[in-house]
Amino acid sequence: MSAENRLTAAYLTVALVALFGGVVTGLFQALEHAGVNLYPRLAPVVQSYYHSLSLHGVLNVLVFTTFFICGFLQFMTARALGMPLASPGLGWATFWLMTAGLLLAAIPLVGNAATVLFTFYPPMKAHWAFYIGLTLVVAGTWLVTLNLALTYRAWRARNPEARTPLAAFMSLVTFVMWTIASLGIAAEMLFMLIPWSLGLIGGTDALLARALFWFTGHPIVYFWLLPAYVSWYTLLPRQAGGRLFSDPLARVSFILFLILSIPIGFHHQFTDPGIEEGWKLLHAFLTFAVFFPSLLTFFNVVASLETGARARGGRGWVAWFGKLPWGDPSVAAQVLAMLLFAFGGIGGLINASFNLNLVVHNTAWIPGHLHLTVGTAVTLSFMGITYWLVPFLRGRSLWSRRLALAQVWLWFVGMAIFSHALHRLGLMGMPRRTMIGASAYLQPSWEKVLPLVGIGGTILSVSALLYFLNLVLTLVASRQPAPAAPEFAQALSGPEHAPAILDRWRPWLALAVVLILIAYGPTLVRLAVTTPLSTPGLRVW
Amino acid sequence: MRRGTTIYLYELAWILPSIAIPVGMLVALVVTAFGAGVHLPGREGRVDPTKVSLTPPFDRPGMVEVAPGRYEARIVAETWSFTPNEIRVPAGSTVTFVVTSKDVVHGFLIHGATVNVMLLPGQVARVTGRFDRPGEYPFLCHEYCGIAHHIMWGRVIVEARR
Ligand code: HEM
Ligand SMILES: [Cu+2]
Ligand SMILES: [Cu+2]
Numbered sequence: 001m002s003a004e005n006r007l008t009a010a011y012l013t014v015a016l017v018a019l020f021g022g023v024v025t026g027l028f029q030a031l032e033h034a035g036v037n038l039y040p041r042l043a044p045v046v047q048s049y050y051h052s053l054s055l056h057g058v059l060n061v062l063v064f065t066t067f068f069i070c071g072f073l074q075f076m077t078a079r080a081l082g083m084p085l086a087s088p089g090l091g092w093a094t095f096w097l098m099t100a101g102l103l104l105a106a107i108p109l110v111g112n113a114a115t116v117l118f119t120f121y122p123p124m125k126a127h128w129a130f131y132i133g134l135t136l137v138v139a140g141t142w143l144v145t146l147n148l149a150l151t152y153r154a155w156r157a158r159n160p161e162a163r164t165p166l167a168a169f170m171s172l173v174t175f176v177m178w179t180i181a182s183l184g185i186a187a188e189m190l191f192m193l194i195p196w197s198l199g200l201i202g203g204t205d206a207l208l209a210r211a212l213f214w215f216t217g218h219p220i221v222y223f224w225l226l227p228a229y230v231s232w233y234t235l236l237p238r239q240a241g242g243r244l245f246s247d248p249l250a251r252v253s254f255i256l257f258l259i260l261s262i263p264i265g266f267h268h269q270f271t272d273p274g275i276e277e278g279w280k281l282l283h284a285f286l287t288f289a290v291f292f293p294s295l296l297t298f299f300n301v302v303a304s305l306e307t308g309a310r311a312r313g314g315r316g317w318v319a320w321f322g323k324l325p326w327g328d329p330s331v332a333a334q335v336l337a338m339l340l341f342a343f344g345g346i347g348g349l350i351n352a353s354f355n356l357n358l359v360v361h362n363t364a365w366i367p368g369h370l371h372l373t374v375g376t377a378v379t380l381s382f383m384g385i386t387y388w389l390v391p392f393l394r395g396r397s398l399w400s401r402r403l404a405l406a407q408v409w410l411w412f413v414g415m416a417i418f419s420h421a422l423h424r425l426g427l428m429g430m431p432r433r434t435m436i437g438a439s440a441y442l443q444p445s446w447e448k449v450l451p452l453v454g455i456g457g458t459i460l461s462v463s464a465l466l467y468f469l470n471l472v473l474t475l476v477a478s479r480q481p482a483p484a485a486p487e488f489a490q491a492l493s494g495p496e497h498a499p500a501i502l503d504r505w506r507p508w509l510a511l512a513v514v515l516i517l518i519a520y521g522p523t524l525v526r527l528a529v530t531t532p533l534s535t536p537g538l539r540v541w
Numbered sequence: 542m543r544r545g546t547t548i549y550l551y552e553l554a555w556i557l558p559s560i561a562i563p564v565g566m567l568v569a570l571v572v573t574a575f576g577a578g579v580h581l582p583g584r585e586g587r588v589d590p591t592k593v594s595l596t597p598p599f600d601r602p603g604m605v606e607v608a609p610g611r612y613e614a615r616i617v618a619e620t621w622s623f624t625p626n627e628i629r630v631p632a633g634s635t636v637t638f639v640v641t642s643k644d645v646v647h648g649f650l651i652h653g654a655t656v657n658v659m660l661l662p663g664q665v666a667r668v669t670g671r672f673d674r675p676g677e678y679p680f681l682c683h684e685y686c687g688i689a690h691h692i693m694w695g696r697v698i699v700e701a702r703r
Pocket of ligand 2: 217218219221267268
């Protein structure tokens with residue numbers, strides 16, 4: 001195996017171990033909602049519903065996603081540029097830094113000393129190792145950005161006139177956007193949570209902490225999603241037997257994500273007192289603006305799939321959809337992920353509309369929504385990617401395509417049931433992040449729908465089990481040599497049609513920074529200058 | 542060349558609706574929100590979370606009638622209860638809730654009224670709901686606030702006018 005491939009394999013290993021833990025805890029939660037409380041029996045390991053939920057959130061959306069993305073996009077960049085990473089040594093140092101950070105954070109998390117959920121809002125106070133560990137993971141992602149940027153520079157020096165290959169361009173945009181976005185969480189950690197947990201300062205402020213957290217917390221969803229888009233744009237059209245419809249439009253939408261992902265975080269704080277309504281309104285406006293590149297992506301990817309289906313004999317306005325290569329689990333996973341994502345996108349618009357947000361904020365609607373987006377659009381796409389990537393890295397073919405297809409469809413069906421139930425419960429006013437079976441206010445109307453959460457969650461868990469089984473058997477039992485990894489898709493309208501300015505970085509970065517300063521500057525400065533960091537910490541679990 | 546231009550037209554055919562759809566939705570949103578007078582919580586001032594029980598109006602939690610049919614409910618949230626946890630008003634009342642937290646982050650969601658606000662230590666939250674139909678309206682803490690978060694609730698009891 002080449003150096004990049006080994007690095008990618010290392011990142012994937014950590015990511016998939018985390019996903020396994022995330023799925024197991026998810027099952028316990030779903031069963032609890034359906035009236036089957038396993039926590040008393042799990043007690044020495046998982047000590048409460050909230051301990052479980054903290055593990056679930058951190059393992060799934062902080063560890064699985066981040067490690068997968070670091071492994072996948074470094075692989076894609078090196079492949080697209082046709083050259084190795086600028087510094088394999090830096091690459092490995094980064095991997096070990098992130099893994100060390102993860103282990104440090106895992107000690108209190110597993111030991112029930114950081115049962116603060118993945119959002120860790122102070123003044124709830126976790127053990128210092130949790131904050132420092134997570135900060136090291138974030139610092140590691142900056143080093144990934146650095147390595148990608150150095151690689152790009154080396155490539156650029158040799159190819160002064162060429163267009164940046166699409167997959168490399170998209171990977172870079174993703175990491176650059178994330179690096180700016182993560183400054184919020186870094187500031188929260190370095191200036192507030194870490195010194196406070198070490199006893200160097202006496203308190204924190206809840207509102208300032210939340211503002212910094214959501215500065216990162218919204219764009220992090222694009223950090224998860226854009227790597228799935230990289231696959232949808234640059235590989236999937238070819239896997240489906242077609243071509244990418246428009247390379248220039250793909251570049252435009254990624255530039256727009258770079259500019260617009262960050263200055264919209266207040267849409268998570270519509271109901272927070274202490275921030276003026278006017279600023280919230282501005283963030284709501286800009287949130288609608290990011291819908292534009294999302295629609296462009298939708299069009300471009302669907303049109304690309306259509307070229308594949310038509311080349312395979314598809315006809316009609318809609319009927320071509322049936323002619324996609326549904327027998328390929330990698331394609332099936334990603335197309336089904338898109339299908340559920342369409343509903344996730346519509347739900348997202350509802351969350352972003354500030355009057356409708358008042359109905360759904362912090363209800364079960366939100367986990368209903370986020371399992372369609374990060375829990376399916378991202379996770380099921382990543383699963384689809386591993387169906388070729390793991391065999392490629394191992395050098396053996398996938399153990400069973402049939403099992404993989406069953407897995408993919410089970411996830412689709414399980415998620416449709418699970419997410420539909422949570423959306424409905426949210427509209428009935430059921431709160432999220434709550435041990436519902438033990439709640440003092442359980443409503444009879446909820447009890448009719450709650451079993452569906454358990455049924456959907458069980459189907460999802462069976463699907464996940466089949467997934468891990470298939471991968472493990474691929475590693476240890478498969479004997480056939482691996483098929484070639486998918487090549488990058490050719491474009492109908494290629495990069496030569498893209499305006500040259502799309503390959504420049506400075507104007508777009510400048511625009512992004514200006515928008516951030518306008519949308520966040522006044523509020524963050526006011527809060528930083530006027531709020532005393534004086535709220536004492538508490539351990540409330 | 543010809544192929545290039547057709548694709549360009551297709552691209553345009555999608556760029557335009559991709560702009561028009563979000564703009565249209567945004568306009569609809571602004572019109573309905575402002576038309577219905579929906580407001581989000583804004584800046585209502587700070588309160589030292591360690592001195593909540595000494596700071597008016599939270600030194601005397603409870604209800605006051607500020608005008609005929611208009612009430613103000615001053616509520617203190619702490620792990621894992623609301624004080625007071627029961628509020629009685631006649632049907633047709635408008636109630637402004639003035640709430641804060643003494644310790645960690647809590648939430649405040651009233652079923653059947655559009656009241657949904659975060660309770661942050663250090664911040665005063667002020668939200669208004671209208672209660673026209675007699676009945677019981679549970680209010681719940683909807684942000685994780687510790688091991689017994691799920692028992693933190695109260696209710697608004699709306700009584701029929703005689
Ligand atoms: C077998 C599959 C899964 C099941 C059964 C499951 C179940 C659940 C349940 C029942 C909740 C709601 C808890 C509550 O609000 O009280 C939840 C929350 C959540 N899940 Fe999952 N889940 C699964 C997979 C995933 C995946 C793959 C991801 C992301 C990659 C994910 C991310 C999350 C997040 C971010 C939350 C919110 C955590 C919080 O509020 O702190 N889940 N999950
Ligand atoms: Cu968001
Ligand atoms: Cu609470």
